[in-house]
Amino acid sequence: MSLPEVPPADDVTTGWWDATREHRLMVQECTQCGHLQHPPRAVCTACSSMDHLELRETAGTGEVDACTVIHRAPRPDVDVPYTVARVRLTEGPLILTRLVDGDQWAIGDQVNVGWTDLPDGRALPVFH
């Protein structure tokens, strides 16, 4: 695929993107209340704390929650068709991603993380 331009990480998301350089998929965990959330935020949506958010590594496994095969790309040089999905991580949070290796995916399929490396050293998590 033609690689997308991913905006730079910001004050909240730097740690999450840094972990992708080592192909580790993280979710944010609140050490005050135990809540897990994705994408990373400045605040815990369960207990409102801004002081207890840490990154926790996931197993990189999950289940397809919903997916769609796209036949017209929103930018040039993207091969169609391709599959965009919501994956429910084993730890709980949903993540938007692509499913690679074919376009015959269905709700409930078990998937594992893989990585698409970006030119700046970061990587995008995809699933297969």
Next chain:
Amino acid sequence: MTARVAIVGAAESDLGVTGKSILTLQSQAVTRALADAGLTLADVDGIATTGISRFSATQLADYFAIQPTWTDSTFAGGSAYEMMVARAAQAIQAGQATTIVISFASNQRSAKSRRLGGVHEPHIPEAQFEEPYDMLFPVSYYAMAAQQYLHKFGGTREQLAEIAVAAREWALLNPKAFRYGKGPITAEDVVTSAMISSPLTVADCCLVTDGGGAVVLTSLERARDLPRKPVEILGYGERTTNTSFTAVDDLTAPGAIGSGRDAFARAGITPADVDVLQVYDSFTITAALSVEALGFCGRGEVLGFIADGRIRPGGALPLNTSGGGLSYCHPGQYGILLLVEAVRQLRGESGDRQVEGASTAVAHGTGGILSTHATVVLGVDR
């Protein structure tokens, strides 16, 4: 007792492919709606609009040389105009304004301004965590909702296509519809059209046209002295649920469940009392989910519910009687035109598509990616 509020004017701008600017179309919609109400710009002291510029209501006030005592630019996509009806009613009841115009117009087809990927705002989380996957915005979200619905409750793409088939039947009765005179379509036509984002084809997706509309609100007491039959605002409700693709757990349970419940409770009626229903049909699935979520049928039942032709002309639940965003007009934030058609039906002005004796109508808008949901219950003045 709180003052009652009514819609006293309603109009469309030019529709389709106009070659006109946004502010020309806005001017058409607003002055036509005011003329319909027997009023002029000089009577207006409240403006609600969006989709013009960053300061949309301010911009429109300046353009009309008005210094309003109240404005609203709630930016919530296609449901904004149903939300504005609630805010305008409250402003009139509070005495902050007496005569409010709610309007929208777009020249998106003439200006070729619509993009498949949506609008890029690099500072929001979706720019880092969702857009890199090249989902189509908004269609891929609705596609996933459709996939979840068909998976969870059963049903076929052909059954879902009934929304588009019925919309075309209505459009064939509306000379202003973009697809007027284009003949009927079948479920087979819909499912065999070009796939965009599975399971939705191009025929499951709304039109891309220019167009706009406006409604004028004032107190019911004053409305009774104006030329048109007043259409009273009986109830309203709204929900805001998400901007991201991953915030909502169950894509088949939209915020319309809550917005509809609130609106019906405020009006003191139930879905069984509704004579004509206008819901945002950005995609076939949007309308199907809305009919179900508003309580016209049970959970998981909508595809069977509409299979008997009940949403078509002559059916028991007339739906999107203008032809909808699918076959009439879709200028982007279509919610204003839901209100215009509901008002016309309640006044008995809808010509060949008129629902006989319609006295209660519902307009339900949906914005973004099932992000915002707003329901308005309207009734003829009794």
